[in-house]
Amino acid sequence: MRITRLLRFSLVQPVAACLILTAGILLSIGTPGCNTKNEPAKAESVMIGEFASLTGNQATFGQSQHNGLKLAIDEINANGGVLGKKINLMTEDDQSKSEEAATVVQKLINRDNVVAIIGEVASSNTLAAAPICQNEKIPLLSPASTNPKVTEIGDYIFRVCYIDPFQGTANANFAYNTLHAKNVAVLKDNRNDYSVGLAKYFDSTFTALGGTIIDETTYSNGDKDFNAQLTSLKGHNPDAIFIPGYYTDINLIAIQARDLGITCTLFGGDGWDSPELIGGKGKEALENCYFTTHCSMDDTNATVQNFVKQFKAAYGTTPDAIAALGYDAGKIMIDAIRRANSVAPDAIRTQLAATKGFPGVTGNITIDPRRNATKPLVVLKISGAAFHYFSTIQP
Ligand code: PHE
DSSP, X not given: OHHHHHHHHHHHHHHHHHHHXXXXXXXXXXXXXXXXHXXXXXXXXXXXEEEEOOSSTTHHHHHHHHHHHHHHHHHHHHTTOBTTBEEEEEXXXXXXXXXXXXXXXXXXXXXXXXXXXXXXXXXXXHHHHHHHHHHHTOOEEESSOOOTXXXXXXXXXXXXXXXHHHHHHHHHHIIIIXXXXXXXXXXXXXTOXXXXXXXXXXXXXXXXXXXXXXXXEEEOTTOOOOXXXXXXXXXXXXXXXXXXXXXXXXXXXXXXXXXXXXXXXXXXXXXXXXGGGGOTTHHHHTTTOEEEESOOTTOOOHHHHHHHHHHHHHHSSOOOHHHHHHHHHHHHHHHHHHHHTSOOHHHXXXXXXXXXXXXXXXXXXXXXXXXXXXXXXXXXXXXXXXXXXXXXXXX
16 A cells, blocks of 8 residues: 555656656746747848859859958848848859859759849840849849849849940040040950940941941850951051950950051950959060940949958958949948848849949949949050059940
């Protein structure tokens, strides 16, 4: 009897202890569970997508965009993020290919549930990805694509840079009035939306000014031998050659032009803007040549100098214009989210469209009704293996 009672007691005790323990565990799980319900925001982060040409023919474009953008996001996160959440930047490499740009952007939307996307530099890559963003109603902000068709895709597509009708006109005025060139030859990349567009806008203004396009010939991004085109251009004895292309090709074109004895000034647009433009023999081949871009790191403006300082501290190199545009794109995107007070893509879209007078590194940025930015352009001169500020052209 006594033994039974004792046995019962010793059995009851652990069961009770077990129940108390279980209740305790449930309670302790239950408490933060309650908080999670009240403050779902704290547990999550804001998912922003980025697509960039981190490898391939235009790798410095993507690397600069990414480094500039990451600097902006890191800075905002260090100051508490946005809407009380940290920003999570999901970056995808499109390998400088437009088909890949479309693939990775679809992945960012479907797999990562990003609320907005930043990219690309090359217009053809942005043009491949933009219809997807428009269909999915995910706002897309391009830092540097200047072809007008990009934002014409729809009301979810924005950019923080000027467009090529302006850049083409500026190059034509520069050639005619500053270089005093009357007969210009044009060499363009026929499968590149940016190059074809920029050549078209250049030609119409240059001709209207009274100049003559004495020869216009084409190549394809990635070509290695430009001797046939250059020999044809040389036969027309141009005063200058306009080459609206990307730095990888320009480097080879300039070297081969000099080898053929072409001594005239070569000039082009923002696609030249890469430290690799003047790699190898490109340094001598492009001496005293010019290109237009979005800003100069020689600018003494405090916003520019502060950015240069921060960028150098983070990466050990001087930024180019794309890095500055990537930084501005990041700041403007997060500013839109802050003003939207929401991470709903349509609310972000509305606030991107309402961006006014944002003090960017690349100038004051106002998004116009066509979702473009109207900004001045700078002309840089290549001399002594470096890019130097030459002039500013107002829109
Ligand atoms: N504007 C170019 C394009 O649309 C890209 C570019 C921008 C390249 C800025 C260099 C610097 O394709």
